[in-house]
Amino acid sequence: MLAVAEKIETERKIHAIETSELHKKNFGQYFTPYAIAEFMASLFPVSNNDLNILDPGTGIGILSCALLNRIKKENWNNPSIKLSAYDIDTEVLENLTQNLIEQKKNFTDFDFKIHNADFLEKTSFEYSFGKNEEFTHVIMNPPYKKILSKSSAREFCRYFGLETVNLYSAFMGAAIAQLKEKGYLVAIIPRSFCNGLYYKPFREFILKNCSIKQIHLFESRKDAFKDESVLQENIIILLQKGTSQRDVKISYSNGADFESLIEKYYDFREIVNPFDKEKYINIPLPSCLLSDDFFDCQFVSLKETGISVSTGAVVDFRAKSFIRKNPDENTVPLLYPVHFKNYRTNWPKESKKPNAILLTEETKTMLVPTGNYVTVKRFSTKEEKKRIVASLVSDGDINASNFAFENHLNVFHSDKKGIQKELAFGLIVWLNSTFLDNQFRKFSGHTQVNATDLRNLPFPSKEKLIELGKKLEKYDGWNQELFDSIARECLNEKSAAANF
Numbered sequence: 226m227l228a229v230a231e232k233i234e235t236e237r238k239i240h241a242i243e244t245s246e247l248h249k250k251n252f253g254q255y256f257t258p259y260a261i262a263e264f265m266a267s268l269f270p271v272s273n274n275d276l277n278i279l280d281p282g283t284g285i286g287i288l289s290c291a292l293l294n295r296i297k298k299e300n301w302n303n304p305s306i307k308l309s310a311y312d313i314d315t316e317v318l319e320n321l322t323q324n325l326i327e328q329k330k331n332f333t334d335f336d337f338k339i340h341n342a343d344f345l346e347k348t349s350f351e352y353s354f355g356k357n358e359e360f361t362h363v364i365m366n367p368p369y370k371k372i373l374s375k376s377s378a379r380e381f382c383r384y385f386g387l388e389t390v391n392l393y394s395a396f397m398g399a400a401i402a403q404l405k406e407k408g409y410l411v412a413i414i415p416r417s418f419c420n421g422l423y424y425k426p427f428r429e430f431i432l433k434n435c436s437i438k439q440i441h442l443f444e445s446r447k448d449a450f451k452d453e454s455v456l457q458e459n460i461i462i463l464l465q466k467g468t469s470q471r472d473v474k475i476s477y478s479n480g481a482d483f484e485s486l487i488e489k490y491y492d493f494r495e496i497v498n499p500f501d502k503e504k505y506i507n508i509p510l511p512s513c514l515l516s517d518d519f520f521d522c523q524f525v526s527l528k529e530t531g532i533s534v535s536t537g538a539v540v541d542f543r544a545k546s547f548i549r550k551n552p553d554e555n556t557v558p559l560l561y562p563v564h565f566k567n568y569r570t571n572w573p574k575e576s577k578k579p580n581a582i583l584l585t586e587e588t589k590t591m592l593v594p595t596g597n598y599v600t601v602k603r604f605s606t607k608e609e610k611k612r613i614v615a616s617l618v619s620d621g622d623i624n625a626s627n628f629a630f631e632n633h634l635n636v637f638h639s640d641k642k643g644i645q646k647e648l649a650f651g652l653i654v655w656l657n658s659t660f661l662d663n664q665f666r667k668f669s670g671h672t673q674v675n676a677t678d679l680r681n682l683p684f685p686s687k688e689k690l691i692e693l694g695k696k697l698e699k700y701d702g703w704n705q706e707l708f709d710s711i712a713r714e715c716l717n718e719k720s721a722a723a724n725f
């Protein structure tokens with residue numbers, strides 16, 4: 226490592242240890258390890274033109290220095306290099322200034338400006354008067370913090386034509402707006418924007434203004450930022466403004482060890498499905514890069530199978546007065562996630578959770594008639610191997626004509642009634658397949674599984690689901706291997722044909 230790189234990495238480590246968690250939280254301040262900064266800087270194509278670099282939320286300047294070190298090392302031939310650094314924290318200014326002054330020695334025409342100001346406030350003001358700078362390169366690790374709809378940060382974003390919910394997407398939007406046509410942006414950001422309703426305007430903003438050139442995924446979030454208590458799963462993204470979308474490079478490494486890098490190009494339609502109104506950004510998984518377990522049958526949307534998915538109707542803290550620990554003659558069964566084990570229903574159950582809900586005029590609308598349903602927990606834990614775990618409620622499981630699902634469950638139903646038995650069994654195979662879990666992980670880094678996410682997954686046709694269900698019906702002990710082998714057998718048309 227260069228001496229300047231070593232110096233800045235030492236400063237980062239000291240900051241990680243000596244700065245209070247409160248200060249870091251208030252400023253959204255987690256500095257980028259130098260190895261990651263170096264990788265980020267390596268993503269820009271070589272340029273021999275004038276450079277105007279932006280590093281919003283600069284911290285002590287790790288990203289800028291990594292880029293400048295690369296330019297120096299590779300002898301780019303830029304007539305001039307300008308850099309704009311923004312940070313609101315006065316405590317970083319001394320180190321930042323020193324680190325950039327140090328860089329001056331390496332270039333004949335390098336100039337920098339440090340703005341100890343709110344990046345969104347200052348640049349939105351300038352932008353609204355057409356007085357903003359235009360940058361050729363942006364390199365950023367923005368602060369991460371939720372922004373409320375009435376906050377000033379939300380107001381500032383609107384000047385750039387963006388409505389968004391977090392500081393990181395606000396910083397990205399503002400940086401994209403100030404990027405020159407054909408300019409590049411590299412960012413390390415949480416992957417939460419890839420799915421979910423709240424980030425839809427941000428996804429649309431990116432896709433309208435830029436093409437996605439590369440997305441880098443870390444196998445382990447913990448490894449990438451191991452000396453900071455950062456919980457979000459992060460990606461690195463390379464965007465180019467105002468150019469048409471081509472294939473996207475997906476790269477993957479084990480934490481900050483970029484020696485184990487795997488890269489593969491994907492057709493953009495695999496990243497953003499052209500028919501997806503939500504514009505989810507799918508990132509093929511390492512396992513997808515390595516294995517070819519995929520199905521060549523035709524997929525349809527959930528709607529086309531005639532099945533719907535909704536969250537359970539009983540929000541327990543709102544329905545508190547109706548909920549009972551044990552069933553009696555005035556109640557009907559109430560199912561919580563604890564009532565499912567080994568893909569089946571296990572009700573009633575002795576646990577902290579109640580088992581029943583009173584049958585009254587008020588609760589009637591929350592009930593469903595007995596029948597076959599499939600549930601998927603809305604919240605899994607990081608430790609659980611699979612995000613999507615589907616369980617069956619069959620019409621023999623519940624000895625009552627009506628019952629209710631609690632709100633921590635997603636429920637697959639047919640127009641609020643039960644599903645045809647083989648179809649429900651087929652859903653159990655499909656939803657529990659490793660293939661589908663991988664599809665889900667392509668767009669979601671959350672442990673949370675929303676009904677909208679489930680609706681957005683691909684499904685085999687109704688006929689194929691029934692075929693899967695008929696196969697599963699023959700077995701009693703359900704397990705992962707069984708689900709995967711049934712899915713492989715029925716859905717891989719080429720290999721099915723080859724068996725004849």
Ligand SMILES: C[S@@+](CC[C@H](N)C(=O)[O-])C[C@H]1O[C@@H](n2cnc3c(N)ncnc32)[C@H](O)[C@@H]1O
Nearest residue numbers: 252255256257282283284312313343344366368
């Ligand atoms: C996640 S840290 C990253 C720092 C640096 N870019 C790096 O990669 O090491 C985000 C930085 O943004 C700064 N910051 C937070 N809110 C800001 C704002 N509104 N305007 C400018 N800087 C801000 C914080 O003080 C912090 O140094």
